[in-house]
Amino acid sequence: MPLTKQYLKYGQCGVFNIVAGSKSNVVFLSKDLVAVGACERVFVWDIRKGEKIKELMCESQQSEVSVLESSQDQQYMAVGYENGDIIVFDASGGNVLVTFKGHKSAVTTLAFDVSGTRLASGSKDTNVIVWDIVNESGLFRLKGHKGNVTKVHFCRRVNIIISSSKDTFIKFWDLDTQHCFKTLVGHRSEVWTFVLLKDDTQLITGPSESHLKVWQLNWQVNDEPKTKKVNIVPAINEKNEDEEEDSILECVEKGSLVCRIKNRVVTLAVDSQEKILTVHGSDSYADLFYITSETELSKRLKKKQKKLKRSHQEDTEEKLATISLEDQYMKLGRIKFSAKLSHVQILVSQDHQAKVLALLANNSLQVAAFEVKKPNKNDLDFSLTHPSLPGHMTDVRTVAFSSDNTCCVSGSAEQVCIWNRTSQQCIRSMPCDYALCSLFTPGDRHVIIGTKAGKLQIFDIASSVLLEEVAEAHQGAIWSLCLLPNKRGIVSGGADHNVKFWEFELKKHELFTASVLSISQKKTLKMSEDVLSVKVTNNARLLCVSLLDNTVKVFFVDTLKFFLSLYGHKLPVLCMDTSDDSTLLASGSADRNIKLWGLDFGDCHKSLFAHDDSVMCLRFVPKTHMFFSGGKDGFLKLWDADNFQMITKLKGHHGSIWCLAISPNGKHVLTGSHDKSIRLWGKTSEPLILEEEREMEREKEFEEEEKQTDTVIPGETNTETGLAARKTPETLMATDKIIEAIDTYKEENEKEAQYKAECKVLGKELPKPQVNPLLMAYRATSPSQYVFEIFKRIRASEMEKALLMLPFSYACDLLRLLNEWIQLGWDIDNSLKCLLFLLRIYHGQITQNTGLLELVNDIRVNAVSKVKERKDMVGFNLSGLHFLKRTLEEKKEAILFKDATDQFRSKKKQRKRKQATVLSMTS
Secondary structure, X not given: OOOOOOEEEEEEEEEEOOOOOOOXXXXXXXXXXXXXXXXXXXXXXXXXXXXXXXXXOOOOOOOOEEXXXXXXXXXXXXXXXXXXXXXXXXXXXXXXXXXXEOOOOOEEEEEEOOOOOEEEEEXXXXXXXXXXXXXXXXXXXXXXXXXXXXXXXXXOOOOEEEEEEOOOOEEEEEOOOOEEEEEEOOOOOOEEEEEEEOOOOEEEEEEOOOEEEXXXXXXXXXXXXXXXXXXXXXXXXEEOOOOOOOOOEEEEEEEEEEOOOOOOOOEEEEOOOOOEEEEEOOOOEEEEEEEOOHHHHHHHHHHHHHHHHHHOOOOOOOOOOOEOHHHHEEEEEEEEOOOOEEEEEEEEOOOOEEXXXXXXXXXXXXXXXXXXXXXXXXXXXXXXXXXXXXXXXOOOOEEEEOOOOOEEEEEOXXXXXXXEOOOOOEEEEEEOOOEEEEEXXXXXXXXXXXXXXXXXXXXXXXXXXXXXEEOOOOOOOEEEEEEOOOOOEEEEEEOOOEEEEEEEEEEEEOOEEEEEEEEEEEEEEEOOOOEEEEEEOOOOOEEEEEEOOOOEEEEEOOOOOEEEEEOOOOOOEEEEEEOOOOOXXXXXXXXXXXXXXXXXXXXXXXXXXXOOOOEEEEEEOOOOOEEEEEEOOOEEEEEEOOOOEEEEEEEOOOOOEEEEEEOOOOOEEEEEEOOOOEEEEEEEEEEEOHHHHHHHHHHHHHHHHHHOOOOOOOOOOOOOEEOOOOOOHHHHHHHHHHHHHHHHHHHHHHHHHHHHHHHXXXXXXXXXXXXXXXXXXXXXXXXXXXXXXXXXXXXXXXXXXXXXXXXHHHHHHHHHHHHHHHHHOOOHHHHHHHHHHHHHHOHHHHHHOHHHHHHHHHHHHHHHHHHHHHHHHHHHHHHHHHHHHHHHHHHHHHHHHHHHHHHHHHHHHHHHHHHHHHHHHHO
């Protein structure tokens, strides 16, 4: 029997180069600290020092961050992900507090209430879910929108949530009744965002147009704010056609604010003091509006009234002055940032200094600072600062390892960076042209870059100096560089149909006293099509060239005579590599296939369907027949060229993988992606079992299928609300645990009943049966307590879905157990919550089963008595706390009075001493 081939797992060692992801937003934590989403992590940056303070992440979460939100007291940080999960972090410590799984697709918006105990989330699945952070569970799901939910917001004055969507509607939800009591239908295009101002009395919305809409919200509630009314005449004063007379809310359109933005409104932000309103579109400009306060509006109204009286002195009728929208929201100015904007956030300090933080689409942050004052005729005076954060601003198109495995190089459209592999810190950064390929020269002191313009650039790493630039190395883009096996030169291939051989040489340089590295061209091989990749085998015998005509040509290195033509791909071969023993060639193409070729006769060993999109990069692991491939589908895959099978699939990137490199010792893999991140993968000592890998892939596929299915609640007719949680593998496991625990409970009870019957028949006390090991493991003294211990270990966020999947027979057994636990006073709150949920979903079956009527009546009596006891206890505790509060206040007042008396006496003594000193001096 042949031995099974052993493999070792590769795991992710680090992520660097990423500063801020463009799909997420940015949040101010303090004057200098900001939080941004970066792939599956959240980075906290100090924008003044340019340092990363902390990193928030969950090890089990691999999806990309889509939205961030911080509570008002900065205690919690809620993070929404592309897979629909929500994780709440402790903002100070960075620990994971609770994970919510309810949405089926990407979370688009999050909002905390004023107290920070509830969280509302909106998603691309068109639902709004309200979560209880303290109880770590979902409260309910609100259904009604027909498009992606773009924004949710808790009202401060009333228990109401406002949500906007791409279906052009804004909905008002009453959380007490879980009902949408009003829908604002005044928009003709998608509503992307909104803000509430002036104590929730004004609503500003951002549609898919270059202007903002302003709405007046008239709340018919008892606790209306006592603010001074200003006579404001709107440009448009029309009620909605479906306005209800008995509605608690009246929405009146006041007009529009014109903005000079491109396409649609992307972000609409306002500071906490409601002084500055910021709006931006899909370009690099942000428009600022000054929000006039009620006091300033009153003064402005008086001035207008006086001016109106002077101009109409002859009129007998007195005319009233009015305030327009332009008076309430005055144009402050416009800020141009250095790149396209993804999101903006504004912060105004107590000294009236404002900061506009811009998250740019080029993996960077920018801050605009100015002083808050009334607009004047002059332009806005602001200062732009670019925090010195490490990282490429464009996609990383090439990476390479040094020969000693300690450093790596990455190149993009604007610069080339040298990174330390261990610390993952950028140690050198040098400006360059658009880099497409790179390599370290022998000795690791220089880096050679091939550019899109056809140049070869040689950089000295120690001095960060461009030593030489071969301006016309190729007449088109240089797509590939390869170091010759004798390490005396390189081979380059470009879009000008040429393969060129270059040789290293030393020559004088004006900046250095010693000779520096240079290259000179030795020979050229003319091809018929664009050269996409070149590779010289390790035995220095063959030169492999992939062309735009979907073929790979093989030549002899010494004579450049044609040897083989490898054809079979249907689209251009974008990448290729040869094994260290020079016997195999692997080619990756835009047709999503990888083909394995033998270099002896040019036969195709196997064609593998590798990726769901184009294969962009491919490298053999040194001294093996295993190779890594990366594609536009974002996956990094490890293959065995001997067995023609995929070993493992590594998911980490959230965009196309453009390039990869493998360290000379084969222990590390480096990948660069469209998501602006560079990821380092390392070989572990943990063995990899192929069957387990396939099983994990099937489980992930099953989880994705289950996420899209809806659970039907028997007898449920309400289509506007639903359960917050969704079905997950964790809820299925929780249901299995409950069923197994109830089965054990029944077995133990039967065993106990059988033991008592035998003792009664024999008329003597028999030895007690052996206790079940499960009860001993959970330290349970009875089967009921064992079920309770299992029940207690299920998360509150998974409880409802777990109970919903219980068969009715087990639900009846659980009702008896819950009744017993309530009688014993075990976890009254959760027991009653689960009891009411079971009674609601199985109401029809329970009412038709006469055998359960006595149990339901017993439950009613026990539940009412326990709830009354709990209310009495809470009332007693509240009274005690009020008493302690009054006692402490009285003590504090007495201490303050004593301190004031002592201070008065000390001042009096000092005054007498001064008078005595003055008298002694005069005398």
